[in-house]
Amino acid sequence: MQQPLGFVDPNSPTSVCKLKKSLYGLKQAPRAWFDKLFQALHSLGFQQSSSDASLFVRHGPHLVIVLVYVDDILVTGPHSQICQQFITQLSSQFPVKDLGPLHYFLGLEVHRSSHGIFVHQSKYLIDLLKKTHMEGAKPCCTPLSSTKLDNSGPLLSNPTEYRSIVGGLQYLTWTRPDLAFAVNQICQFMHVPREQHLQAAKRVLRFLKGSFSHGLWFTKGSTHLSAYSDADWAGCTFDRRSTSGYCVFLGSNLISWSAKKQSTVARSSTEAEYRSLAHTAAELTWVCKILRDLHFPIPTLPTLWCDNISAISLASNPVFHARTKHVEIDYHYIRELVLANLLKVQYVCSADQLADLHTKSLSKSRFQFLCSKLPIGICSDSPSSLRGCIRENDKSPISVTVK
Incomplete structure (x- = not known):
């Protein structure tokens, strides 16, 4: 071990610093830190999301949303003063550095303009x-x-x-x-x-x-939840597994996407498409749970678009069940969502299938x-500096770092 550059003690040039506490050096440190932060947030009235362990929400008269990544925290809500009050309360328990409105977070750059968030x-x-x-x-x-x-x-x-x-x-x-x-x-x-x-x-x-x-644009508009699902049947040349892909939209905003090889070999294009349909339905279900944790109502039934007529028929026609026992789990999952009126599966032509980009x-x-x-x-009016002017009553997320 060596002394850090610039901190060499002239009286003890061969000595090193004794580390008393470490957040990153011990295996149990991240869990211990998260437990301590969880207790602090719980004492301030926050509830942990059942779908995302890093998401905390406090409802009450004023909504406050907290997203945690180790010691980097995002705080947002419709009332900036309430968010500042929460940061003050948190600073009474931890050394907190308020970085102001979100501009840079874990390598992601955020720019706000009249068009939306980029x-x-x-x-x-x-x-x-x-x-x-x-x-x-x-x-x-x-x-x-x-x-x-x-x-x-x-x-x-x-x-x-x-x-x-x-x-x-x-x-x-x-x-x-x-x-x-x-x-x-x-x-x-x-x-x-x-x-x-x-x-x-x-x-x-x-x-x-x-x-x-x-980059990605996020703009105000419709809150209708929809998704596109597609699969490339036996596209892999050496194991003949299919690739599933999906895109999930909230209005016109793309909020989730995936390109993933399926875990088993599909024996037909219908099976490959149906497995992709089940994966996309599971993602839609997860998104709906997150929105419910945020008390965000979905005005209309989520729509799942697929370009395979056989897979769509399989989702709503029980006659196909006897011929597709090998996809029985996915079949029952999709069927339950459709029968419970939680999901609507519709046809889209292959030319307009956006998930084709991921397969x-x-x-x-x-x-x-x-x-x-x-x-x-691209952001045409992006400033030269990431940090711009803070507008009054700015509702953008606030970045907080816990020292």
């Missing part, structure tokens, strides 16, 4: 391009080529570089739904990466080089068309 990761992406020496690469239009990845080709002599790139790209999917399928593909070769896999990862970086300022590699025109249907864009 969330992006431009700084994180620029740092990733510099780290991988790809800041001078030639941009491309799609994150993946038409050639499917497999286990052929020479092995990488140093797989650490590949794993580092893929790990960095995974975090970018928080604000870049157009990367979901590409990152899902390159993540499947982490254990034994080959030369073609590294080239695919660098192609994703080249795609990001031409769209580093892109397969697409051509340039198809990829750009689907991206144009998502709230992905």
Whole structure:
């Protein structure tokens, strides 16, 4: 061990600091800290969400929402004065640093304008391009080529570089739904990466080089909850498993998305589509629970859009049950939601299936068309500094760091 630079004691140059307390050094420290914070929030009238352990809500006369990530906390609500009162109460129990309205949180940059809220990761992406020496690469239009990845080709002599790139790209999917399928593909070769896999990862970086300022827009509007579900049947060339994809919208705002390989081999396209339908229905159910914890009413029945007529028929027609015993669990799950009038499954043509973006590699025109249907864009009036003027009665989330 060595003394920190700038803190060397001239009288004891070989001595080191004795660490009395540590939040990150002990295995049990995160749980102990969370238990202590949980007790503090509970004493202030907050209830933990049953669907998300990091979400705390206090209703009463004034709503206050708290989102916790270790010692970084977001506080928001319709009344800024009530939020400030809560921060003052919390500071009486912990050393708290109020960072003001949310601008930067865990690599996510937040910019508010007259159009809405824009969330992006431009700084994180620029740092990733510099780290991988790809800041001078030639941009491309799609994150993946038409050639499917497999286990052929020479092995990488140093797989650490590949794993580092893929790990960095995974975090970018928080604000870049157009990367979901590409990152899902390159993540499947982490254990034994080959030369073609590294080239695919660098192609994703080249795609990001031409769209580093892109992010997600969140605007006011309809509160109707809807989702698109799709599957690429037997799309994987070496194990013939299907890839499921979905997009969940609250009004026009994209709030959840996924691209994931199914755990079992589907024996028909209907089975693959139906399993994807069940995964999307489960995500919709989780979103509904979160909204109920926030006391946010859903005005209309959630709609689930699917482009497979057989899967839709299977969700509402019990005659199909005898022929599909191998998907019985998913069948009963969807059927219960439909019969309980908690979900509505409808048909959408394949040309307008937005979840197609998360199931397969697409051509340039198809990829750009689907991206144009998502709230992905750039902030034209983004300030040079992330921290702008604080407006009176600003209802934006407040970032708090506990020392």
